[in-house]
Amino acid sequence: MKPNKYYRRRRGILRGRFNPRLLPNPHTILRRLWIIYGNTNNNGYWSLCCPFHKDSDFSLSLHHLDGNYFCHECGAKGNILDFYMEVTGKDFIKASTELGAWEISYDIYRYR
Numbered sequence: 406m407k408p409n410k411y412y413r414r415r416r417g418i419l420r421g422r423f424n425p426r427l428l429p430n431p432h433t434i435l436r437r438l439w440i441i442y443g444n445t446n447n448n449g450y451w452s453l454c455c456p457f458h459k460d461s462d463f464s465l466s467l468h469h470l471d472g473n474y475f476c477h478e479c480g481a482k483g484n485i486l487d488f489y490m491e492v493t494g495k496d497f498i499k500a501s502t503e504l505g506a507w508e509i510s511y512d513i514y515r516y517r
Contacts, residue, residue: 420509421498427506431472431485434504438492445469456492457481 435442435453442453443463452463455476465481467474472485481491490500501507 421502421507423497423501424506424508425486427508428472428486428501428504431467431469434472434485434489435467438489440492442467455479455481 431451440453440456442451445451446466448468449470450466450468453465453467454460454463455465455478457476458479460478464478465474465476467485467488472488473483474485474488475482483491486497486500486504486506489495489504490497493500493503495503498507
């Protein structure tokens with residue numbers, strides 16, 4: 406259909422943005438990944454086996470509120486979203502969508 410002055414064609418663009426406040430807590434993410442962690446130390450870090458290298462003891466420390474992690478053997482570090490992306494092998498948008506931190510909006514533009 407050819408547009409004229411009485412016809413408005415709508416086109417939409419699917420957009421999204423990352424909202425870090427919507428990320429679940431680290432306990433929920435570790436449960437989803439079936440990763441077992443040890444006790445919490447005085448600074449609030451959990452000890453767990455590092456999934457990035459062959460590990461038999463607890464060498465990775467992950468903060469139970471912030472989600473920051475650091476491996477004392479291989480040097481892997483980052484936040485909880487980086488951890489989820491590395492373990493699952495997904496990119497940023499897919500990982501944040503699965504965790505519920507990617508807000509999707511549909512913008513409608515009108516043309517004459």
